[in-house]
Amino acid sequence: MRLPAREQAELAGQRLYHFHGGLQLRHYKKISCQLPLGRSKLPPRLYVPLLPHAGAQAHALVVQGQAVLKGQPIARYELPQAGLLHAPTSGTVTAIAPHPISHPSGEEGMAVIIEPDGRDLWCKLQPMEQWQEADPELLRQRIAESGIVGLGGAVFPTHIKVNQARDKGIHTLILNGAECEPYISCDEMLMREQPQRVVQGALVLQRASGARRIIIAIEDQMGEVWDFLEAAIESSGANHIQLVKVTNIYPEGGEKQLIQVLTGLEVPEGLRPADLGLLCQNVATAAAAAEAVIDGKPLIERIVTITGKGVKRPANLLALLGTPISNLIEQCGGYSQDAARLLLGGPMMGYALPSDANPVIKAANCILVLTHADVASEREELPCIRCGECARVCPAVLLPQQLQWDLRHGLFDDAAKHGLNACIECGCCDLVCPSHIPLTQWFRFGKSEGRIQTEEKKTAELARQRFEARELRLASIQQNRDKRLEEKKQNLQKQFVQQEKITAVLQRVAQRSAQPVLQHSDAAPVADPPDSIQPRDDESS
Amino acid sequence: MTRTFATADAPHIPATSSVASVMQQVLYALLPGIAAHCWYFGPGILLQIVLAITFALVFEAGMLRIRQQPLRTHLLDFSAVVTAVLFALCLPPLVPWWIAMLGMFFAIVIAKHLYGGLGHNVFNPAMVGYVVVLICFPQVMTQWLPATAPDSWTVGLWDSIITIFSGQLALPVAWDAVSQATPLDTLRTGINAGLTVEEIHNSVIFGDFGGRGWEWIANWYALGGLWLLWRRIISWQVPLTMIGSVVLLGLLAYLIDSGSNPSPMQHMFSGALILGAFFIATDPVTGCTSNRGRLLFGAGVGVFTLVIRRWGGYPDGVAFAVLLMNMAAPLIDRYSVPRYYGK
Numbered sequence: 001m002r003l004p005a006r007e008q009a010e011l012a013g014q015r016l017y018h019f020h021g022g023l024q025l026r027h028y029k030k031i032s033c034q035l036p037l038g039r040s041k042l043p044p045r046l047y048v049p050l051l052p053h054a055g056a057q058a059h060a061l062v063v064q065g066q067a068v069l070k071g072q073p074i075a076r077y078e079l080p081q082a083g084l085l086h087a088p089t090s091g092t093v094t095a096i097a098p099h100p101i102s103h104p105s106g107e108e109g110m111a112v113i114i115e116p117d118g119r120d121l122w123c124k125l126q127p128m129e130q131w132q133e134a135d136p137e138l139l140r141q142r143i144a145e146s147g148i149v150g151l152g153g154a155v156f157p158t159h160i161k162v163n164q165a166r167d168k169g170i171h172t173l174i175l176n177g178a179e180c181e182p183y184i185s186c187d188e189m190l191m192r193e194q195p196q197r198v199v200q201g202a203l204v205l206q207r208a209s210g211a212r213r214i215i216i217a218i219e220d221q222m223g224e225v226w227d228f229l230e231a232a233i234e235s236s237g238a239n240h241i242q243l244v245k246v247t248n249i250y251p252e253g254g255e256k257q258l259i260q261v262l263t264g265l266e267v268p269e270g271l272r273p274a275d276l277g278l279l280c281q282n283v284a285t286a287a288a289a290a291e292a293v294i295d296g297k298p299l300i301e302r303i304v305t306i307t308g309k310g311v312k313r314p315a316n317l318l319a320l321l322g323t324p325i326s327n328l329i330e331q332c333g334g335y336s337q338d339a340a341r342l343l344l345g346g347p348m349m350g351y352a353l354p355s356d357a358n359p360v361i362k363a364a365n366c367i368l369v370l371t372h373a374d375v376a377s378e379r380e381e382l383p384c385i386r387c388g389e390c391a392r393v394c395p396a397v398l399l400p401q402q403l404q405w406d407l408r409h410g411l412f413d414d415a416a417k418h419g420l421n422a423c424i425e426c427g428c429c430d431l432v433c434p435s436h437i438p439l440t441q442w443f444r445f446g447k448s449e450g451r452i453q454t455e456e457k458k459t460a461e462l463a464r465q466r467f468e469a470r471e472l473r474l475a476s477i478q479q480n481r482d483k484r485l486e487e488k489k490q491n492l493q494k495q496f497v498q499q500e501k502i503t504a505v506l507q508r509v510a511q512r513s514a515q516p517v518l519q520h521s522d523a524a525p526v527a528d529p530p531d532s533i534q535p536r537d538d539e540s541s
Numbered sequence: 542m543t544r545t546f547a548t549a550d551a552p553h554i555p556a557t558s559s560v561a562s563v564m565q566q567v568l569y570a571l572l573p574g575i576a577a578h579c580w581y582f583g584p585g586i587l588l589q590i591v592l593a594i595t596f597a598l599v600f601e602a603g604m605l606r607i608r609q610q611p612l613r614t615h616l617l618d619f620s621a622v623v624t625a626v627l628f629a630l631c632l633p634p635l636v637p638w639w640i641a642m643l644g645m646f647f648a649i650v651i652a653k654h655l656y657g658g659l660g661h662n663v664f665n666p667a668m669v670g671y672v673v674v675l676i677c678f679p680q681v682m683t684q685w686l687p688a689t690a691p692d693s694w695t696v697g698l699w700d701s702i703i704t705i706f707s708g709q710l711a712l713p714v715a716w717d718a719v720s721q722a723t724p725l726d727t728l729r730t731g732i733n734a735g736l737t738v739e740e741i742h743n744s745v746i747f748g749d750f751g752g753r754g755w756e757w758i759a760n761w762y763a764l765g766g767l768w769l770l771w772r773r774i775i776s777w778q779v780p781l782t783m784i785g786s787v788v789l790l791g792l793l794a795y796l797i798d799s800g801s802n803p804s805p806m807q808h809m810f811s812g813a814l815i816l817g818a819f820f821i822a823t824d825p826v827t828g829c830t831s832n833r834g835r836l837l838f839g840a841g842v843g844v845f846t847l848v849i850r851r852w853g854g855y856p857d858g859v860a861f862a863v864l865l866m867n868m869a870a871p872l873i874d875r876y877s878v879p880r881y882y883g884k
Contacts, residue, residue: 020882025554106548182554256882256883266882266883267883268883269883269884271883324543326542326543326544335544339546340546340547341546341547341548341549341553342546343553347551347552347553347554348551348552348553348554349551349552350551350553351548351550351551352546352547352548352549352550352551352553353546353548354545354546354548355543355544355545355546356543356544356546357543368553370553374553374554375549375553375555377555379555379556379559380611380614382560382614382615382618382659382660383658383659383660383661384660385560385563385620385659385660385825385826386660386825386826386828386830387563387825388776388825388830388831388832388835389558389773391830391831391832391879392773392776395882396881396882396883397879397880397881397882398881398882399830399831399878399879401830402830402874402878418878418881419881419882419884422881422882422883422884425551427551427552427554430552430556431552431554431556431557432556432557432558433556433558434556434558434559434560434562434563435559435560435660436556436559438550440550440551440552441550
């Protein structure tokens with residue numbers, strides 16, 4: 001028997017399900033787990049990008065020359081995001097100027113440039129000691145003020161998700177520790193080194209969102225991480241937290257896929273996990289939330305995996321936001337001889353940066369340097385042979401080859417009908433395509449182009465409606481006018497007939513009296529002909 | 542010191558396969574079947590394969606040139622070679638050389654390139670080529686040799702070469718003296734002449750479960766096909782439903798009237814059914830793409846094959862059945878789109 005979706009979602013984690021497709025990739029995670037978690041050195045300058053998030057622009061709250069303290073807000077997002085950016089260390093704002101900002105486009109953007117004073121002085125922090133009893137609204141506010149965003153790479157503002165969860169009334173909080181992209185190990189390192197923080201974060205988010213249950217999902221190849229988390233749960237007395245091991249199939253760490261594995265449910269199109277009673281957060285996000293609520297510290301640093309065969313000593317570093325990537329690479333022994341490509345994120349979904357002057361941002365879970373041997377050599381693209389491998393591996397159960405045809409022919413509506421917007425851009429189809437068609441690239445293009453076209457269509461539709469309304473209005477004005485003219489004409493005709501009758505009577509009278517005829521000089525109709533009447537142009541009626 | 546890097550789009554891991562490697566694996570998978578074919582019917586088939594590949598590549602190169610496509614990439618994608626080999630495997634081993642030329646002309650020039658080249662053709666090129674020569678030259682296309690072990694081949698290598706290139710049998714006897722009808726042909730004419738299947742089966746051209754020789758060639762093709770399945774080059778849906786529908790319907794007919802309907806084993810192991818199920822109907826370009834579509838496609842090919850064998854004008858119907866289903870594939874694809882995530 002099939003339970004209603006929400007009820008089935010309540011059974012999350014009781015048994016594990018499969019999601020469609022996916023790939024088993026070599027994960028290369030050990031490379032960056034050889035050294036313990038380090039801390040990045042303070043660079044001579046920090047560059048905090050004023051990156052737009054989810055459509056909201058960031059506005060600097062500081063000016064050039066201003067002294068800032070560590071943790072002090074330096075930029076605010078426009079509503080509705082209302083997030084904040086904070087100074088990663090104490091020092092002076094030397095400029096707010098264009099600089100590489102680690103954007104996927106590779107373009108420069110405005111950044112707050114801070115010269116550290118080396119003292120690393122915190123602004124006044126407000127730790128919340130009684131957070132376990134505090135009003136959940138306070139917790140949510142603190143999360144918003146601390147600039148917490150999803151640290152798994154999507155950087156969606158956490159407070160918005162938590163607010164949605166509160167509004168929908170969720171039952172289960174899922175902490176996502178399934179770091180499925182190859183090479184990335186920052187979440188694993190966090191759970192290894194600070195399991196206590198992760199557990200605290202889970203409890204903070206539980207209180208803030210009103211969830212009854214907590215599931216922490218990790219990958220089966222993470223070894224001792226399980227024991228560390230188990231011990232942390234034990235010592236914090238939060239025995240209701242359930243640990244779950246999921247198999248290492250890419251892209252299992254995707255929110256939709258993880259939910260499917262834990263509940264057997266798909267998040268219906270147009271709905272959010274909160275509609276199923278679920279809140280999914282990355283483990284690092286939870287740890288950051290704990291830091292924000294319990295210690296009062298805003299999000300100013302994150303663990304970054306610096307790895308790949310292009311780096312001499314791969315490691316995980318706790319890095320201040322705004323630290324130039326070149327500094328981190330230097331700390332990891334520099335580039336190896338054949339470094340060829342610098343990525344922010346993993347090899348499947350990460351994006352290539354044009355230079356290492358780009359700074360660490362909140363989304364920077366991994367700095368991956370690939371060698372010439374790693375990266376795809378330029379192989380010629382052939383036409384699709386419709387082998388269907390792409391459909392076999394697609395976690396969104398799409399037919400990528402069909403979508404590709406739609407997009408090549410500009411059929412954006414058809415592509416949308418075939419589910420283009422369900423594509424999570426995981427890149428599985430690209431990897432298995434024997435014709436080397438850049439499918440994911442097509443889908444990214446199709447989504448943005450489709451959005452633009454939808455917008456244009458909306459505008460055109462609106463214009464059409466306006467035009468039709470105007471036509472209708474003008475027609476009704478004309479109709480009124482015609483009616484009025486018609487009435488006038490009939491009146492005049494009536495008058496004319498009457499006048500004629502009068503004339504005839506007068507004539508008869510005159511004839512009868514056989515007197516010299518008395519002529520009426522004004523017997524003719526008096527009105528102008530109707531077509532000489534000026535129409536009144538009253539569009540406002 | 543900042544360092545700059547060349548950028549590229551995600552994903553940043555090289556693709557795991559290529560069209561060329563897919564095609565090469567199909568060719569490898571055909572090797573056991575080709576060897577078996579050679580064992581029973583002599584070396585003629587090897588010559589036909591060489592001829593067909595040569596003509597295929599010549600026509601392919603010519604068409605690529607005319608269409609201003611990159612020669613090297615497409616010649617090395619091995620798709621034309623696969624077409625050529627599949628075509629050659631359908632031929633009687635000693636047909637004259639121009640059969641391969643004509644077949645490949647229709648396969649490569651007409652069926653493939655005039656429809657837009659690799660990936661765009663509606664009809665399976667190898668089957669188009671085969672059907673054209675089958676319809677145009679029915680006499681030549683039925684000159685099969687008896688299946689025998691190599692020690693009793695009637696036509697050796699040298700005689701085969703002479704026969705193929707001269708178009709005349711190189712032996713001092715008439716064609717009728719060496720050629721023999723295929724098992725399916727024998728069945729057909731037998732049943733039409735009013736014989737029962739059992740009586741027909743007493744003929745020497747039938748083996749243990751199919752046609753003599755043919756049954757083993759089919760087995761070796763199946764082995765190659767299973768390897769392709771394991772390598773995930775082909776999907777299981779088409780072979781399963783194609784063979785399944787023939788076996789089920791064949792069994793039904795056999796149970797109803799075993800006198801005029803051969804057993805399903807005969808159907809499977811006498812003609813091109815196994816070759817078709819694993820190598821021809823599984824052609825991705827001209828088949829269906831969704832899994833449900835592939836189930837239907839395979840079943841359709843199976844049913845049409847049986848119908849043609851039973852009521853049609855040709856003893857074997859695989860080629861026609863594949864072409865018929867090629868026509869239906871776009872429609873099936875349209876109505877078998879899977880439900881995507883969250884819909």
